[in-house]
Amino acid sequence: MNNQLDTAVLVAVLVAAGFYLCTSRRLLRVMFGFFILSNAVNLVILGVSGDPSGRRAPVIVDGAAVPSADPLPQALILTAIVIGFAVAAYLAVLVYRLYADRKVATLPAIFEGEPAPDSPAARESAEDAALRRAQREAAEARRAATDAGHGEGGHH
Amino acid sequence: MTANLLILPVAAPLIVGLLALFFPKPSPARRGLVGIALGGLVALGVLLVARIVDDGALVLRLGGWALPYGIVLVGDTLSAIMVTLSGLTALSSLLYGSAERTCEREHPLRLPLLCFLLTGVNLAFLTGDLFNLFVAFEVMLLSSYALLTLEAKAGDSRQAWPYLTLNLFGSALFIAACGYTYGLFGTLNMAELSVRMNELSGDFRLTLLGAALAFVFALKAGFFPLYHWLPRAYPILPASTAAFFGGMLTKVGVYVLLRLFGTILPHDLEGLHRIVAWVGAATMFIGVLGAVSRQRVSEILTYHIASQIGYMGLALGIFTPAALAATILFLAHNILVKSSLFLVGGVIARAHGTDELARTGGLWRASPWLGVAFFVLAASLAGLPPMSGFWGKLYIVQAGFEDGRWVLGAMAAFAGILTLMSMLKILLACFWRGESEAPLRLDAGAGRMTLVCVAAAALSLGVGLAAGPATNLARHAADELHDRAGYAARVIGSNTTPHEDKTP
Numbered sequence: 001m002n003n004q005l006d007t008a009v010l011v012a013v014l015v016a017a018g019f020y021l022c023t024s025r026r027l028l029r030v031m032f033g034f035f036i037l038s039n040a041v042n043l044v045i046l047g048v049s050g051d052p053s054g055r056r057a058p059v060i061v062d063g064a065a066v067p068s069a070d071p072l073p074q075a076l077i078l079t080a081i082v083i084g085f086a087v088a089a090y091l092a093v094l095v096y097r098l099y100a101d102r103k104v105a106t107l108p109a110i111f112e113g114e115p116a117p118d119s120p121a122a123r124e125s126a127e128d129a130a131l132r133r134a135q136r137e138a139a140e141a142r143r144a145a146t147d148a149g150h151g152e153g154g155h156h
Numbered sequence: 157m158t159a160n161l162l163i164l165p166v167a168a169p170l171i172v173g174l175l176a177l178f179f180p181k182p183s184p185a186r187r188g189l190v191g192i193a194l195g196g197l198v199a200l201g202v203l204l205v206a207r208i209v210d211d212g213a214l215v216l217r218l219g220g221w222a223l224p225y226g227i228v229l230v231g232d233t234l235s236a237i238m239v240t241l242s243g244l245t246a247l248s249s250l251l252y253g254s255a256e257r258t259c260e261r262e263h264p265l266r267l268p269l270l271c272f273l274l275t276g277v278n279l280a281f282l283t284g285d286l287f288n289l290f291v292a293f294e295v296m297l298l299s300s301y302a303l304l305t306l307e308a309k310a311g312d313s314r315q316a317w318p319y320l321t322l323n324l325f326g327s328a329l330f331i332a333a334c335g336y337t338y339g340l341f342g343t344l345n346m347a348e349l350s351v352r353m354n355e356l357s358g359d360f361r362l363t364l365l366g367a368a369l370a371f372v373f374a375l376k377a378g379f380f381p382l383y384h385w386l387p388r389a390y391p392i393l394p395a396s397t398a399a400f401f402g403g404m405l406t407k408v409g410v411y412v413l414l415r416l417f418g419t420i421l422p423h424d425l426e427g428l429h430r431i432v433a434w435v436g437a438a439t440m441f442i443g444v445l446g447a448v449s450r451q452r453v454s455e456i457l458t459y460h461i462a463s464q465i466g467y468m469g470l471a472l473g474i475f476t477p478a479a480l481a482a483t484i485l486f487l488a489h490n491i492l493v494k495s496s497l498f499l500v501g502g503v504i505a506r507a508h509g510t511d512e513l514a515r516t517g518g519l520w521r522a523s524p525w526l527g528v529a530f531f532v533l534a535a536s537l538a539g540l541p542p543m544s545g546f547w548g549k550l551y552i553v554q555a556g557f558e559d560g561r562w563v564l565g566a567m568a569a570f571a572g573i574l575t576l577m578s579m580l581k582i583l584l585a586c587f588w589r590g591e592s593e594a595p596l597r598l599d600a601g602a603g604r605m606t607l608v609c610v611a612a613a614a615l616s617l618g619v620g621l622a623a624g625p626a627t628n629l630a631r632h633a634a635d636e637l638h639d640r641a642g643y644a645a646r647v648i649g650s651n652t653t654p655h656e657d658k659t660p
Contacts, residue, residue, distance in 0.1 A: 022321070022325075030321065034321075034324050034328075037324075037325075037328045038324075038327075038328055038331075040328075041328045041329075041331040041332045041335070042331070044331070044332045044335040044336070045331065045332075045334065045335040045338070047335070047339075048335045048336065048338050048339030072338070073335070073338065076287055076334070076335075076338075079287070079291060080290075080331055083291065083294045083298075086294075086298055087294070087297075087298065087324065087327070090298065090301050090302070090320075091320065091324070094301075094305065094313070094316060094317070094320060097305070097313050098313060098314055098317065101310045101311065101313060101314070107317075110314050110317070111314060
């Protein structure tokens with residue numbers, strides 16, 4: 001296995017699985033597809049660091065030069081994992097928000113009945129929505145403040 | 157010592173953004189802090205351009221690590237120009253956003269996210285390392301995902317889905333391409349790559365790698381046929397944010413394509429250049445046809461982004477030094493003009509409560525200064541002399557004809573006419589028509605917003621009138637970009653620069 005055929009096969013299987021899931025209509029499957037895909041490409045980087053058998057961890061002990069694994073791809077993977085995690089978090093939240101907006105979680109249902117550009121729904125500007133949200137939040141904050149005042153007498 | 161300044165365009169927005177997170181309540185002081193930082197960045201950018209034009213590219217090895225091990229920041233003329241423009245676009249976005257809404261109505265996360273977005277954009281311009289470029293892109297994209305859905309109304313957040321999925325796919329391919337690059341060349345430093353790629357010149361693996369990377373950045377820049385996320389995503393943004401997105405984000409992809417083909421890849425990949433040129437031409441046409449067919453200001457402007465990206469791809473693909481200079485000039489012009497047009501579009505939408513062309517009108521009488529600003533910007537986008545857009549397009553068409561690419565040159569000229577047509581559509585419907593169907597209401601906020609638009613238009617007009625110096629600067633940047641050996645020597649040579657060895 002010194003050609004790292006195993007890694008290559010694993011990457012191929014993961015990429016295939018990831019792509020298959022990404023072509024799904026269900027948002028959750030697409031999400032999992034991207035999770036798998038991002039792990040597959042991390043493995044690609046691990047693969048290029050070369051055959052690890054017979055090598056030690058890249059830590060220099062007593063200044064002796066011993067064959068060690070290439071540390072750079074490991075650093076790259078670590079970075080990619082962290083970034084992938086952040087993106088995954090965003091993706092999960094977006095999927096949830098899309099579901100919360102329409103109570104459906106498949107792509108055709110979400111993009112079906114797209115409001116025409118000149119429909120009343122499209123006219124409502126984002127700013128109005130923001131204003132209403134702000135008003136609602138302010139009202140809630142007031143209510144919360146009064147509740148707290150009635151309850152146990154302002155603890156700030 | 158000057159090289160240390162290169163970290164500021166990356167570090168300053170990051171620090172300011174974090175500070176703004178610590179003080180989450182929007183206030184004039186918070187806006188002022190961000191504004192001062194952005195103004196400082198613009199000034200720093202101008203300083204860097206002047207310095208780099210005189211003394212050559214600056215190289216900063218982060219943490220003092222020797223070259224193959226550490227990350228370098230490289231500031232050449234093109235990077236410095238782009239850093240200046242990104243600061244300028246962010247500043248105008250901030251000013252316009254402040255004029256648009258009072259502090260109570262500002263979303264507390266908007267300014268921090270804008271700062272983080274700027275961090276990523278500037279890092280992408282300055283980095284000299286392929287993997288660091290990936291990190292920069294991800295910082296930028298994550299902030300942009302968040303900004304895209306931050307103030308979107310309930311039915312609109314779905315428009316972020318195509319943007320997100322396509323970019324996730326692009327990022328995965330980017331990581332894989334980084335892995336293959338490291339496997340082939342044993343380094344991810346752009347300067348070392350450009351040296352080692354010479355040894356592999358003519359090998360199909362190099363072409364394949366170049367094609368993969370070009371595909372990634374073409375995707376992120378919004379090239380045909382993978383541009384459909386663009387007209388979906390951008391119109392759901394508030395105008396001030398849309399100005400930064402429309403002006404800057406897709407142009408980062410174009411910048412990296414310039415860097416990739418000019419500095420990193422060998423120059424003999426003619427097949428790839430030809431593909432980029434024709435894909436660019438297709439993008440240019442599809443984009444401008446989309447713009448002509450739309451009936452809302454924000455949608456017309458968004459389709460024009462795709463069209464203008466196409467122009468840049470076309471000029472980049474011609475790949476003569478003159479064509480590269482034309483690309484850079486056009487890129488700089490387009491960042492200014494496109495972001496300003498989004499600002500004008502925001503005033504139009506605010507005055508009418510809508511930006512549908514069927515319901516707008518009467519703005520020329522109500523707000524002549526806005527009309528003048530729009531006219532200047534639209535003429536510039538369409539490429540009428542003596543505006544800045546004219547020179548960019550003229551040089552692109554000229555470079556095409558000089559290189560014997562008659563069809564491409566003619567297409568570029570013809571697309572300019574269609575651009576003019578769609579801009580005239582806005583001019584007639586919003587400004588020329590006597591009265592509007594929607595009630596026209598201009599308040600004090602709209603007046604302040606108009607002021608920002610007029611300032612931006614004046615700046616664009618200034619670039620057009622100072623076409624001589626601007627062209628010279630673009631030529632200098634293009635020559636530097638085209639000089640692969642010089643770039644590599646400069647970066648690798650920084651390993652032995654004496655200044656830090658003098659430390660006691």
